[in-house]
Every structure is written in C-alpha cells, then in structure tokens.
Amino acid sequence: xxxxxxxxxxxxxxxxxxxxxxxxxxxxxxxxxxxxxxxxxxxxxxxxxxxxxxxxxxxxxxxxxxxxxxxxxxxxxxxxxxxxxxxxxxxxxxxxxxxxxxxxxxxxxxxxxxxxxxxxxxxxxxxxxxxxxxxxxxxxxxxxxxxxxxxxxxxxxxxxxxxxxxxxxxxxxxxxxxxxxxxx
Amino acid sequence: xxxxxxxxxxxxxxxxxxxxxxxxxxxxxxxxxxxxxxxxxxxxxxxxxxxxxxxxxxxxxxxxxxxxxxxxxxxxxxxxxxxxxxxxxxxxxxxxxxxxxxxxxxxxxxxxxxxxxxxxxxxxxxxxxxxxxxxxxxxxxxxxxxxxxxxxxxxxxxxxxxxxxxxxxxxxxxxxxxxxxxxxxxxxxxxxxxxxx
Numbered sequence: 001x002x003x004x005x006x007x008x009x010x011x012x013x014x015x016x017x018x019x020x021x022x023x024x025x026x027x028x029x030x031x032x033x034x035x036x037x038x039x040x041x042x043x044x045x046x047x048x049x050x051x052x053x054x055x056x057x058x059x060x061x062x063x064x065x066x067x068x069x070x071x072x073x074x075x076x077x078x079x080x081x082x083x084x085x086x087x088x089x090x091x092x093x094x095x096x097x098x099x100x101x102x103x104x105x106x107x108x109x110x111x112x113x114x115x116x117x118x119x120x121x122x123x124x125x126x127x128x129x130x131x132x133x134x135x136x137x138x139x140x141x142x143x144x145x146x147x148x149x150x151x152x153x154x155x156x157x158x159x160x161x162x163x164x165x166x167x168x169x170x171x172x173x174x175x176x177x178x179x180x181x182x183x184x
Numbered sequence: 185x186x187x188x189x190x191x192x193x194x195x196x197x198x199x200x201x202x203x204x205x206x207x208x209x210x211x212x213x214x215x216x217x218x219x220x221x222x223x224x225x226x227x228x229x230x231x232x233x234x235x236x237x238x239x240x241x242x243x244x245x246x247x248x249x250x251x252x253x254x255x256x257x258x259x260x261x262x263x264x265x266x267x268x269x270x271x272x273x274x275x276x277x278x279x280x281x282x283x284x285x286x287x288x289x290x291x292x293x294x295x296x297x298x299x300x301x302x303x304x305x306x307x308x309x310x311x312x313x314x315x316x317x318x319x320x321x322x323x324x325x326x327x328x329x330x331x332x333x334x335x336x337x338x339x340x341x342x343x344x345x346x347x348x349x350x351x352x353x354x355x356x357x358x359x360x361x362x363x364x365x366x367x368x369x370x371x372x373x374x375x376x377x378x379x380x381x
Contacts, residue, residue, distance in 0.1 A: 023317035050306040057279025058243035088240030092248040114376020116325035134307035147312025169305020
C-alpha cells in the first residue's frame with residue numbers, strides 16, 4: 001500500500017512539473033525514478049519511451065503506466081497513471097473555470113519564457129545522459145544521426161523511425177552474431 | 185446523444201488511435217468540433233495554447249479542457265468538472281490496458297535475443313528523437329527565427345537574455361548533476377518575470 005501511494009505521489013510530482021509534453025518529462029523521470037527511487041534503470045526507461053512512441057495514447061502517460069506495472073503490476077500501473085494526470089486535471093479545471101485569460105497576463109508569459117529555457121537545458125542534459133548510456137558504437141552513431149535527421153527535416157511520424165530502428169537492430173544483431181560465431 | 189456519453193466515446197477513440205503523443209490528438213479534436221455543437225473551432229487555438237503552457241502531458245490537458253467546455257455548456261461548472269474528469273479517464277483507459285498487455289508480452293520475451301537486438305537498435309534512435317525535440321525546445325526558447333527571417337541580420341537571431349540564462353543553467357546542471365529539475369524550473373520562471381523575458 002505504501003509503495004502504491006509513493007507511486008501516485010512521485011508521478012503526481014512528475015506530472016505537475018512537466019512543461020511541454022512527453023519528452024520534457026524525461027529529466028523529471030531520470031531524477032525521480034532512476035536516481036532517487038531507483039525504481040528502474042536508465043536503459044529500462046529508454047525502452048519504455050521507445051515502446052510508448054508506437055503504442056497509442058499520450059507518451060508521458062504510457063511511460064508512467066510502464067513503470068507502475070513493473071513495480072506493482074496492474075494496481076501499480078493504475079496508481080502511477082492516476083498520479084501523472086491528477087495535477088493536469090486540477091490545474092486545467094481551475095484555469096477553465098476561473099482564469100480563462102491567464103495567458104494574457106505579462107507575468108505568466110515572462111515566467112513561461114523562463115521555464116522554456118529551463119526545459120531546453122533539462123532536455124539537453126537528458127540527451128547527454130542517454131548518449132552516454134545508449135550510443136556506444138558506430139552502429140549507435142548511425143542510428144542516432146538517422147533518427148535526428150528524420151525528425152528535424154521531415155514531417156514523418158516518429159513511429160516510422162521506431163519501426164525502422166527495430167528492423168535495423170534485428171538485422172545488425174544477426175550480422176554481428178554471425179561474425180562473432182565465425183571468430184570462435 | 186448525451187454530451188457526457190459522447191465525450192467518453194470520442195476521447196476513448198482518441199486514446200485508442202492517436203499514436204505519437206499529445207499533438208497527434210489534434211486532428212481528432214477538429215473532427216469532434218465538426219461533428220458536435222459543444223466544441224467550437226474558434227476556442228481550439230486558445231485550448232491548445234493553454235494546454236501547451238500548463239504543466240502535464242499536452243494530450244491530457246486538452247482532454248480535460250475540452251471536457252470542461254462541453255460539460256459546462258450542458259450543466260454549468262459542475263457539469264464542466266464532471267466532463268473534464270470523464271474525458272481524461274476515457275483518454276487514458278485504452279492506453280493503460282494496452283501498455284499492461286505490452287508489458288506482459290515483453291516480460292515473457294525478456295530473454296529473447298530478437299527483442300534484445302530490437303532494443304539495441306531502438307535506444308540510439310530514441311536518443312536521436314529526443315535530441316530533435318531538444319533542438320525544437322531550444323529554438324522556441326532562445327532563437328528568434330521570425331525576426332531573423334524578416335531582418336536577415338544574424339545578430340537578431342539570438343534572444344540574448346534567454347541565451348545567457350541557458351548557458352548559466354546548463355553550467356549549473358553540469359556542475360551539480362544531481363540537482364532536482366524543480367530547482368531549475370522554478371528559479372528560471374522567477375528570472376523570466378524579473379527580467380521580462
């Protein structure tokens with residue numbers, strides 16, 4: 001029961017401080033889930049992110065569900081998911097009911113511009129972390145470059161990048177496995 | 185059809201079919217606006233702006249906002265609150281079920297070399313996708329691409345205040361690697377207000 005409550009609280013904190021959608025949540029997840037609670041490894045989080053790209057639904061919510069399920073099965077999945085959406089629901093309901101013009105306040109706009117800069121820094125750090133853990137050889141460099149180029153220069157859905165990467169990974173695995181087999 | 189029932193049905197559909205994050209829900213929302221009179225296209229841009237600038241996943245924020253608007257038009261504030269909660273619930277329900285099923289499948293094939301190889305390809309690619317997202321955030325936070333296009337003057341490309349804040353925060357986070365993101369976000373918001381960014 002205590003773990004369920006912690007799952008709820010931790011993901012509520014993550015949801016409450018994620019500005020700008022799924023990717024911006026990664027630094028919070030790394031700090032809360034990987035470093036502080038040690039509920040999952042960096043590699044596992046990356047796997048969840050990858051799978052969340054090609055499963056339907058909101059990426060941030062899917063990642064929460066994955067972590068919750070890993071810790072406490074179905075109930076854990078529900079606790080983490082309810083946690084990650086709760087701040088959104090409360091904040092949006094307050095804005096919709098009372099302060100519909102809240103974006104017109106200068107202070108809000110200035111604060112959001114500052115937050116944007118912070119998010120850029122945090123996501124850059126997340127990329128550096130992931131690079132150190134997940135991109136280790138020439139194959140990794142190529143996959144990284146292709147994925148980066150595709151999402152900057154085309155309007156294609158990231159699903160195609162994900163599916164392509166799966167196929168390349170399998171082919172590369174078979175190829176390098178064969179080479180290792182010959183070496184023996 | 186009852187507004188609340190329609191809300192749940194429509195957002196369940198979005199949760200089931202919108203793949204690839206919050207903005208993938210947009211075409212579905214436009215479809216809803218065309219189909220029912222409780223969602224007006226004219227409030228959509230406002231809804232998107234609010235959803236993008238409040239904390240939380242964008243898709244969830246839009247579901248709550250849209251549900252509030254629909255419920256409010258039917259039964260006032262209480263209806264709005266009910267609508268917001270119901271839409272959010274309906275949005276996440278399908279993905280929770282699907283993710284639990286995927287988790288079970290992955291657990292079973294945990295030791296398969298095929299799955300392992302697939303993830304070996306995926307991890308660097310996901311790193312690339314996030315690097316691209318990082319570039320987008322940086323562009324919107326620190327660069328004035330519109331101003332640059334108009335003036336064609338390279339000195340106009342950079343938002344100097346934002347760029348200085350970016351460098352300071354980056355050096356800080358590299359020095360204190362375990363610092364919690366909240367302690368970067370809140371000071372940045374305060375600096376933003378103080379220096380009218």
